[in-house]
Amino acid sequence: MTFDVQQARSHFSALKSGFIFADNAGGSQCAKDVADKVYDYLLNTNVQLGADYSVSVLSTTKVTVEAPKVAAKLFNCSPDEIIFGPSSSANMENLARSLDASIEAGDEFILTGEHEANNGPFKKLAARTGAVVKFWRPTPTNPSNPYSVALKTDELLPLITSKTRIIAFTACSNILGSIVPVKEVVEAARKAAKKEGADKVQFSVDCVAYAPHRLIDVKDWDIDYCVFSFYKVYGPHTSALYVRQHTLDKLSSIVHHFLKVDTKAHKLQPGGPGYELVYGTTGVVPYLESLTPEGTLKATFAAIAEHEQTLVEPLLKFLTAPAQVERGVRVVGREEAGLTRVPTISFVVVGQKPLKSKAVVDFFDKKGGIGIRYGHFYAYGLIDNLEPKIDPEDAVIRISLVHYNTVEEVTAIIETLKEALS
Ligand SMILES: Cc1ncc(COP(=O)(O)O)c(C=O)c1O
CATH class of the missing domain: 3.40.640.10 (Type I PLP-dependent aspartate aminotransferase-like (Major domain))
Structure with missing residues (x-):
């Protein structure tokens, strides 16, 4: 499957700044092709x-x-x-x-x-x-x-x-x-x-x-x-x-x-x-059709799924490593990577040294350069029914990536996570 992440990124002006957009489940960046239509x-x-x-x-x-x-x-x-x-x-x-x-x-x-x-x-x-x-x-x-x-x-x-x-x-x-x-x-x-x-x-x-x-x-x-x-x-x-x-x-x-x-x-x-x-x-x-040589939605989404696995795998591997589990990190959702998992990854920090989700996101915001978010994301019923209970207002830390995110960006996110959790 051919997928050129840099070619995909070239359609999004905001990505040129180097800021790491990792709150895409909240809203993705808008492709230039779309903005051109609105303008027209x-x-x-x-x-x-x-x-x-x-x-x-x-x-x-x-x-x-x-x-x-x-x-x-x-x-x-x-x-x-x-x-x-x-x-x-x-x-x-x-x-x-x-x-x-x-x-x-x-x-x-x-x-x-x-x-x-x-x-x-x-x-x-x-x-x-x-x-x-x-x-x-x-x-x-x-x-x-x-x-x-x-x-x-x-x-x-x-x-x-x-x-x-x-x-x-x-x-x-x-x-x-x-x-x-x-x-x-x-x-x-x-x-x-x-x-x-x-x-x-x-x-x-x-x-x-x-x-x-x-x-x-x-x-x-x-x-x-x-x-x-x-x-x-x-x-x-x-x-x-x-x-x-x-x-x-x-x-x-x-x-x-x-x-x-x-x-x-x-x-x-x-x-x-x-x-x-x-x-x-x-x-x-x-x-979307421009992303693969086949020019079909089917080929594009297959390529997206494959590329996104390269983002899911290191993040889940880090969050579920024995050191992080010992630290109190718990993934909210399935812990295994695979094609039935997209790079929307949520977690909480519980145990002996719990951290508020807000505190982890504040650490990112103070450091700058990466946009992630915490909360219930309007899935209030889901969060409110988790056992043991978590505060629905503080809820989870969510890192949500899409096909235009890169493995290098995931590495940077993991480095900041290490600091935030230490
Ligand atoms: C799974 C899911 N359903 C529905 C919505 C609501 O979409 P909208 O903001 O267009 O009302 C969202 C928004 O975050 C969502 O993530």
Whole structure:
């Protein structure tokens, strides 16, 4: 697999400063190809959509034809199944609102209690309709580290009953960094649901922390809803939501009553999305496709996965070395590297000489040159359910890398970690 990290880096102006961006799960840098599109839109076609004069016709094409076509490539779906919104949180809240009329008291939702974006809207939907919420929680994978948690399919299946309507989980947690085998989970859950006589189960998969690292395939996964945020995938602050066409047809519209959008994705876009940002997203796929000679998303994501292992391995090796374990370092998430692990790595420092996560990050900030962060990262339910308890406000130290990070940067991060932990 050919992957030239320096060529990838050349698309990001901010990387030239030498600052080490290691908070990418919070938001990645934006590729120049994307910024160029935003600039082009604002300076040349910044008019209201839907009019018949030539410039409006051009903007309408950019935003409602070109952008959904590109987003559809990232989901492997039809452009008609794409909804743009300001954020994944807003997209999910809008989706849940449109489900109000189809949920009955006693229906059951199974949530994982990870990032609130794919949890809160369903919890509020349950409160509005009398549905019941159950949790499929991540559990330890290494008996000697209680924080080495991951979702396990076997622990989901017993929660499924004849009343199950929605199963919502992440394809990759923004804290744990391990990839959930979505296709396998959905297949097993559908089988269990059929056995229970549940014939209306829908799957909602949060791909926000997955999309920068692996290729989504909603058709292969056989899911109903999927969301990610372009600002984590080298693009602007906007989000795309996939809704399966036959599901979309049945959802209630949440836009102004006089708009005729009954079967269209627009029915989930109240007020419309930010035009220049939506058009800006069309720069993401060409950037990704430029990363490998094959010029395909499949080849690019395979190369990304391989390169990212060179970042995951030294970090996990350092954090799980006997000296660090003795020091009190505990990885939060799976401890093993491998293709089911992305370079989003969280940990805490407990034991005889515990350290606040804030103190470790403060050390980095004082030293300068590397951006990492601490906290619950809005996966409050996940952090709050870890045992032994950790303070959810202080939560974890997170180092989150992507394909444009280098092995040399990881070495620098490890050197600073050594000082911070000493
Ligand atoms: C896993 C995950 N889901 C959802 C979100 C929310 O995305 P947005 O900020 O676009 O609402 C985030 C943001 O950090 C995330 O990491």
